[in-house]
Amino acid sequence: MLRIAVTGSPGVGKSTVVAKTAEKLAEKPGFKIGGIRTAEIRKEGHREGFSIRDLATGKTGILSHVKGSGPRLGKYHVNLDDLERIGANAVRNALACDLVVIDEIGPMELISQSFVSAVEEVLESDKPVLAVLHHSSRHPLAQRFRKGFEVLTVDKGNRDELPEKITNRFLRKLG
Numbered sequence: 001m002l003r004i005a006v007t008g009s010p011g012v013g014k015s016t017v018v019a020k021t022a023e024k025l026a027e028k029p030g031f032k033i034g035g036i037r038t039a040e041i042r043k044e045g046h047r048e049g050f051s052i053r054d055l056a057t058g059k060t061g062i063l064s065h066v067k068g069s070g071p072r073l074g075k076y077h078v079n080l081d082d083l084e085r086i087g088a089n090a091v092r093n094a095l096a097c098d099l100v101v102i103d104e105i106g107p108m109e110l111i112s113q114s115f116v117s118a119v120e121e122v123l124e125s126d127k128p129v130l131a132v133l134h135h136s137s138r139h140p141l142a143q144r145f146r147k148g149f150e151v152l153t154v155d156k157g158n159r160d161e162l163p164e165k166i167t168n169r170f171l172r173k174l175g
């Protein structure tokens, strides 16, 4: 069972590697990708928060925002409603897909016990996983990712070639 986690410095291109890999794998007929993707919400050049998207359905919500009422992490309030309604659900439903993509396992996602349980279910399954691992997380779940996964560090020298390399690894494994 192939499980790959990409890590690396902030902004180096981890999400891009995962997104390009998922795009390439999605070209394979019948290949279903589930899981989540997070992205910045920017307004007038400033980051106001993060969105969260279900990769299988396209459903998108707000993971965190400077304006909000949920638990605070730095200047952002984590939106537990969308994290659970969209995020945890997407991860659970990904159990029916060929590949589970989790971008990313970071401190915001780890605030929700429901999200953590969904990820644990995936870890206990036999599903292939491609994840982005926040470089600094000391949460036990993040530790499990370091143990059970092949961890690849993205840098400027390898970020252009990694998507193809990772795609080929999954294709070889999944036939």
Ligand SMILES: Nc1ncnc2c1ncn2[C@@H]1O[C@H](COP(=O)(O)OP(=O)(O)OP(=O)(O)O)[C@@H](O)[C@H]1O
Pocket: 008, 009, 010, 011, 012, 013, 014, 015, 016, 017, 159, 160
């Ligand atoms: N291979 C690449 N070549 C040129 N620019 C890139 C490449 N990969 C990513 N970038 C640019 O770098 C920026 C950060 O990319 P990305 O969001 O993938 O990084 P990240 O490591 O996931 O960031 P974070 O640490 O915030 O999660 C983006 O603006 C993206 O367009």
